[in-house]
Amino acid sequence: MLPAPLFFELLKREQADLMNKTTIMPIKKNVSGTDYELMVPGHIDGEMANELEVETLEAIRQGATQIYVNLSEAEFLCSAAIRVLMQYYRQLKKQGKSLCVTSPSKPVDDALELTGFRDLIVEKT
Numbered sequence: 001m002l003p004a005p006l007f008f009e010l011l012k013r014e015q016a017d018l019m020n021k022t023t024i025m026p027i028k029k030n031v032s033g034t035d036y037e038l039m040v041p042g043h044i045d046g047e048m049a050n051e052l053e054v055e056t057l058e059a060i061r062q063g064a065t066q067i068y069v070n071l072s073e074a075e076f077l078c079s080a081a082i083r084v085l086m087q088y089y090r091q092l093k094k095q096g097k098s099l100c101v102t103s104p105s106k107p108v109d110d111a112l113e114l115t116g117f118r119d120l121i122v123e124k125t
Contacts, residue, residue, distance in 0.1 A: 027055050034065040037102075041073035044108075049080035056088050056099070065097045068123070072103035077111045089121050 025042040036059040040052055052069070059067050069085065071077070089099045100123040104112060112118035 027051060029055065029059075031062075034063055035068070036062075036064040036066070037068045037070055039070040039073065043076045044071075044074050044081045045076070045078050046080045049078060049084050052081060053084045053088075056084065060088070060092070067092065067097075067099040068102045069099065070102045071108045072105055074105050074108045077108045082111070082115055082117065085121055086117060 028039040028041075030037040030039070038052070038055050038059070040048070042048070044052065056067060056069075067088070085099070085101065092099045099121075101108075101112070101121050102123045104122060109118065109122070112122060
């Protein structure tokens with residue numbers, strides 16, 4: 001559980017980010033056999049979460065067995081993006097495949113910690 005001051009700081013950042021919405025940056029892909037890395041930069045809001053879902057579904061359709069979502073350049077992670085990550089984490093796990101978050105930025109790491117999903121979905125290094 002995060003201390004109250006950190007929770008309120010994250011909430012304040014989220015509100016400020018919503019007011020200063022930036023343009024969508026493209027998701028970059030690296031493919032090596034059945035391993036897919038999706039590098040998702042910038043402000044991951046609802047629109048970008050939809051794009052992440054499209055790219056994740058495309059990787060699955062192409063036969064990905066491991067999907068790594070690199071969030072090192074992400075500045076913000078909305079609840080819709082967390083839903084996408086958790087939905088496909090669970091779906092792939094049931095199929096003996098995997099999806100995990102790699103190199104989360106500090107704001108993203110804090111958001112995942114706050115939701116309780118960090119230990120579940122962030123790659124252990």
